[in-house]
Amino acid sequence: MAGRLLSRLRALLLDLRQRLWAKPLAACLLSVLGVGLAWVLDSEWLMRNPPEVSADSIESLLSIMASSMLVIAIFAAGAMVSAYASASNHSSPRSFPLVLADDTSQNAYSIFVGAFIFGVVGLVALENSSFETVGRFVLFIETAVVFALVILTFVRWVDRIARLGRQGNTNQRAEEAVTGAIRSYRRSPLRGGVPATGLPPGSLPVEADDVGFVCAIDMACLQECAKQNQLVVEVTALPGAFMVPGRALVRVDGARTGVTEKVAGTLRSAFRISQTREFDGDPRFGMVVLSEIAGRALSPAVNDPGTAIDVTGRLVRIFVEWVRTVPEAGSPEYPLVQVPEISLSDLVEDAFTAIARDGAGTIEVGTRLMKTLNTLASLGNEELATAARAQARLALAHAELHMELPAQVVRLRALASFAD
Incomplete structure (x- = not known):
């Protein structure tokens, strides 16, 4: 029963991580609780000679916060939506959940919204004379902390939003997601x-x-x-x-x-x-997404072979992680449940089939692909080597059909000689 509850809780947390309303809602609740804490301490905390903070100074700070944070939150939401659209249009629509789950952007948006709510609630409470000396001092400290948090978050978020949705950032997040799924599966x-x-x-x-x-x-x-x-x-x-x-x-x-x-x-x-596949627990889906990113980059409309070459390098790191990670020892936790393993040949096919097909007429992509498959065949895993050789033969067949220069075909045949 405890295992089922933990599994459902983990699934709920993963789902909430991709909901833009979850963290802002939590930030709003914390803001209201912060003002409530100042009111409670005003009557319960017996501080000797508490510092005197004028209500006007706190009101000025809260007014600035209430009037500016909503504008910044709207600006943040617009920048995030633009980044999400860029990721979907230039990478792969399946990469959208990875960009959506960016913690830095979600945290920044949540803090901006929470600061706005804190300013409004604190201002209303202050103007209704809800605080004495101790309460005003606590509210002043909370306001200063919120201001510092907003400034630090904004500086960090500007650096992140400049990269969010860009091709390299999306590729990196996809690689991290696949590597995490591979590592978890292999263990x-x-x-x-x-x-x-x-x-x-x-x-x-x-x-x-x-x-x-x-x-x-x-x-x-x-x-x-x-x-x-x-x-x-x-x-x-x-x-x-x-x-x-x-x-x-x-x-x-x-x-x-x-x-x-x-x-x-x-x-x-x-x-x-x-209705849709997820990265966690499904390593093959991550391979498909990376392959789609490379395939879209090789389309005539984009014509970006450099991205496809970048993806092949990331795929090498992922398969190296597969080879390096060994299953954890110990008796099975669920001895009455039989489970099949993922086939390495399926993973290799998911990763490289689209690149071999869409890059068949591009010599630089074909060269890198052959070198990549040769590297995988030399990692010491026989199942992976067999799958890599089979994929190299398939890639060579695609190239022979699409490449116009015989010299380029001869070069690829030489690179694919390891698959004979």
Whole structure:
């Protein structure tokens, strides 16, 4: 039960991170509580000889804050929207959640809105004579802290907003998201379960009843259901799988009288299905997004092979992270749940197929791609090497069809000789 609660709480926090209203709402509540704290301390805190702060000085500061912060917040919102549009138009629409989840921009916007609310509430309370000497002193200290926080945040935010939505920044955020998903997956490739060995004939499927992508799997829920009903559960739909009614989410073995609707409902509830894929827990989606960024850069309308070359370098770092990160040792946490592993050949295909196709007529992209695949083949992972060689042969076939100069084809054939 605790595991299911933790999983749902984590999913809620991830969802709130992409909601622009969440942090501003929290900042507004903190602002109101700050003014309330000054009022409470005014009557409860017995300070000897408290500093005398005139109400007029505090009123001036609060008036400046209330009149200026709303304008700055509107300006911040406009700058953020422009950055989001730039990221979607010049990179990939799938990269939008990464830009939207930028903590610095969200924090800045939240502080600006919170400062505005603090100024308005504090001004109303002050003009209604709600504070004595101690209360005015506390409110003055809070106002000074808010002013300092606004100035520091604004300086930091201007530096960030100048980069937010730019191609390089979006590529970097996509790489970080994919690297995090790869590292998390490699540490626990079976998600706490056991390897999928295939259930015996006669095992029963539990099919999806919704349309969408699997975004997360509650392994604790599957283990608890399997234990209570004396089942063995095999996961057949990993995060990223597109589900339709009739496609199996899991298969179960051990149900002598069949799977009741209650048990099937419990198993289905362990799968969170959404209309869009998410980066967390779905390494293949990150590879697709990076590949889309490179593919869009290679389109005739953009014609930016440098971005595609930059993406191939980032993909090398991601696959190096795959090789370096080893699974954590220990007994499986969910021994009644069998989980298949992600195929490295699928990851390589997701990462490089679009680049090989769209960059087939560009010698600089083809050269870098061959060198990249050669690097992956030499990392010491045989499965990765096999997938890289297969992708090199495919890339060479694309190049032979699209390149006009025979000398360039000969050069690529020489670079692809490692795949023979």
